Amino acid sequence: MAHCERASKPLLQCLRSTYVRGFTGLQVQSTRAFQSSAAPCEEAQTESKPKKQSFYDNPDPNLASSPKVERKLMRQGIMPVGSRRRRAALQHSSNIPFEHLPFQCFQEARKVLLADREEKLKEIESVRQKLSRLQSLSAEEAGGEQSRKSRIVALEMRLERLKILADINDPIVKKRFEDGLGDMNKPIYRYLADQKWREYRRKILVQRITQMRVIPDVLANCDPVVDTKLYFGKRAIQPGDFVNSMVTTNPPKLDVQMFERGQKLVTIAVVDPDVPNVEKDGYDYKMHYFAVNVPISPTSTKINLAELSADSQVVLPWVPPVAQKGSPYHRLSMFILEQRDSKPLDFAAVKAKETVRENMTLRALQTRYLLKPIGAHLFRTQWDENTLEVMKQIGFPEPDLELRTKRVEPLPYKRRNPSTFR
């Protein structure tokens, strides 16, 4: 990591020259993620070999800077924090906590921010008191049920806003969020994650589902409010990507990130609106997967469609999508629908009712079970080199037939208005 060290040299020199090691006590106080890196150089010098061994056995994600150690960490499921350059710099720094950085202007600015935060905390306290007072009042005392409700809602919104405003200027919060260490139980990290999602990924998703006409074809409208990621195995699928039919034989994994507080019960449906129907000279719908009562929350985001419980959640298990040769590409649209008031649906009744995959439309389900779409995803499939094999696996009827474009009979020639011909 010679280049990392070289790059981080100026920073180190700056830190060393301005500070003469007086912060060992402060390191204990700080609760930040840097603390475990307590002067690794010194330790390595004093007690040389056993300590070094232990570092490689149990590497620190804040300090690992060689690709080998990083890979080891990633295999354990821990992502190294920040950039490799920063990690290399931290290995040899004297680890001054961020709050104690010796820059006068920085410290003055921090004072201003802290004062602002104090102010916001006081305001939060006052709004909370107001809210509790209002909730304790009866409808007559507060001047009608309607006004009481609206005032409570307004105060709650104000409270949420203040919680975000209290922390939004904190540099540590920003750093932790950017390092991916943000706690999704806290409103500020949820807010930042939501902003980041809306900045780019949500726009892409909405564009894909509207341009590929999933939105009028499968559902009338959808305003995504949860960030949905789709994985087949380890491969992340971009919204609207073509996926090989061999890859889609196994059900995908989902990563559904909520940005609101609390837990929700959702229904997950995968619909294909492009099943060709030659008799009808049109297209049919097919439900490829349908599961109800799936809990999601800001912290528990991973959903493996294969591992949902067959007795209480999965109504229709996964069927691999196949596109017959000659048919236009199939859009496999995945929708995450919120159940009303997060109440569980009666699984047995749903299972008894929804048995036929063919021509099961999501619009009908939406009205029948009072569902509200909160997230969407999309991938496409078409005839490829593995489709025939998958067709044989799933017992697709007539795998040896293909769809060919109908010949157009031209209209008979009609002589038009001969009197004007010259």
Add this chain to the structure above:
Amino acid sequence: MVQPRLLAPLRVLERAFAPTLRTTPQLYQPQSLLQRTFSATPPISKPIPSLRLLPLSHVRHASHASQGQANRHARRPAGKRLGAKRTGGEYVVRGCIIFRQRGTKWFPGENCDMGRDHTIYATEAGYVRYYLDPQKHPDRKFIGIVFDKDGKLPRPRNAPTARKLNKVLAPRREDKFAPASDLITAAQPAATGDAASGPQLRPGYMYREANWQIGRAAEKAGVTTKPFNRKNRWVAWRKRQAKRERGAQMRSLRGKDKSKKKAKKGKGGR
């Protein structure tokens, strides 16, 4: 120049109006005197106004423009046969041209498309509809196709798309999958050469082979010719003979034509 005969009355005039000037020696110089007299005359002899306007009033009488322009009809080109080829409600099949236009007076709506000269044509068989869709665009006029005779356009924004399959089931043919990557490896040039030799869209919108390939057609077909040998006088004589015969034949034909014409003329003259 003023002639000397006229100078005498002028001198009298001068005497009458400017007697003081008589003594000056310049009086006897005819040129200067003339100038002075002219400068002195205006207040007395009023100049004719038409004389002053003379250089400005250049009137061109109707002699030039009335002859007409040499190539007046150049400004009236032939009609381009634009406009609607199918009316609203008429049945069309796929590829049927509905509207020819310059620019986009009309836009393709449902089940229609626009050609490279903005021609609107049908992509599905059905009935033509001319309509406005303010939700899609406030100003544009659209041409669309509906499948039912009494179908309506525009359709609601959130209604599922109406489409037709237009396919039939047939036994499956062998696949030709494109290579996964478009990077050319060492083993591929032969394949790419074959692909290039096929007819392609070339200037003039025609599918044909490249000129160099047409030039090599004989070589490809295995047509061989004897190499030219300048010492072989027998072949040279035969070629020359053939050329002469051809020349003679042409001359005889020309002669016949001339003689015919002459004969006709002669007849007419007599």
